Amino acid sequence: MANAPAAAQALALLQLLARHAEPMPGAAIARQLGLPRSSTYHLLGVLSDSGFVTHLRDERRWGLGVAAFELGTAYVRQAPLQRIARPVLARLVDATTHNAHLAVLHGRDVYYVIEERARGRPSLVTDVGVRLPASVTASGLAMLAVLPPVQVRALYPDRGSFVQRNNLGVTSLTALRSELAQVRKRGYAVETSSVTTGFASIAVAVLDHNDRPAAGIAVTYPVDDAPDAAALVDAVRSAAAELSTRLGRPRAPADPR
């Protein structure tokens, strides 16, 4: 399918603004998008007419507008991912008898969108609406592992970007990269006690049709249970593959060697 280049550029502009902590000057937007200045101001005009972008005239900068906010909250309300994921997680919970959850990557955080509790299992901190640092969660590591390295680097520019939890979790980009290499090698991510002391998680990324992480799916079990990890891995992987397929990805994630 051919592109609608102006549409793609407008979306890229929005994503550029979303990645920055502050509104940006028009020329910086053009530069970072690699667009002619006239085309950029053209797009900014279209985006501001529809409310996606706000021109802060006195600061001579451009930032996201209320329509961007509305889009984000409509996503949460409409919950397209959850609609198809909920039955998948319900089956995963039934099959494994452990809690399962679904999270989306959100900057350096994960944001939990489904928490499915197994019968007789305790509620966990990974409840819907909660955010946790991606680098200390299995879901987060699974998703980070399938991002291009430059994007991981952009997320973690310095040691100050890292947050630990329960005194656990990597604290440098080198350590993170090493961790992510292991995730890729295994085909799944794990964490033990860094989210909830005494609990461990196994997670796999759910990939969209462009092989980007749409979500991470995980099960959490008490360390003392010592369950059949290989069986859990298979179950989580199957669930992730099913979700990917339903999101339009042509095939399941490659099995590890």
Place this chain on the structure above:
Amino acid sequence: MANAPAAAQALALLQLLARHAEPMPGAAIARQLGLPRSSTYHLLGVLSDSGFVTHLRDERRWGLGVAAFELGTAYVRQAPLQRIARPVLARLVDATTHNAHLAVLHGRDVYYVIEERARGRPSLVTDVGVRLPASVTASGLAMLAVLPPVQVRALYPDRGSFVQRNNLGVTSLTALRSELAQVRKRGYAVETSSVTTGFASIAVAVLDHNDRPAAGIAVTYPVDDAPDAAALVDAVRSAAAELSTRLGRPRAPADPR
């Protein structure tokens, strides 16, 4: 400025999806946007490639994607409106000695993005992050009053759309329209005790360069204080005009006759 029609259409598509409670079939999207089917699938392709839209293949529907979510939360994080509004609200609080807040319209709710407390005044329910039904708040009424009537009707399709608070607030579209007509006539909105018993608010909409409500700005005072309402109205109106100008609107809102 001429249009980039594909960009504008892509944004319109996103807003259409945001307005619907559920993902939509491709042909329905085309129909409601008044676009040729091939152009619509074209745009859906661009939008799904960038993650703004998700194709739910089994349901044969299209819904918002994770990139939409990221945009919304980037808006909240970046807070372009708050950046320029905060000093304006601080001055408003100083000048009036009452609490002031800023809210954005969000479907049938208002969402509070700034709460500026005056010295010696109590904290109110209208704290940052809180949502309240627009029809029971002064800020909400002020913003609804500047929406086109068809948009107001779309927000409130039936009596079930209305929510009261403290047994106050309109409960029908006819009553709402009447209320909004009064808001327009006065040039500001008021509510008494429908948000917090014993407190009243005066609000004015902050308009963007297309005369759409970017936010509502309000002061809240105890009813028993019986402050100089005309002075409060002037102060709120000035603050709203200042914000509108900084958002690129050419002139302040017209004074009422």
Place this chain on the structure above:
DNA sequence: GCAGATTGTCTCAGATCCGAGACAGAATCG
């Protein structure tokens, strides 16, 4: 206060896109 830099607007023609409609596959209906 002035020169230079930056921001934002505008023009218009060569380059490129958009969309009517054909087509194929899948789902629905009787």
Place this chain on the structure above:
DNA sequence: CGATTCTGTCTCGGATCTGAGACAATCTGC
């Protein structure tokens, strides 16, 4: 089970856009 409808993909030429660069206004630095 076959007909009909719906979904999604694809082609290609007439219609329209994109972007180089000129210009004006504003800001910054000296």
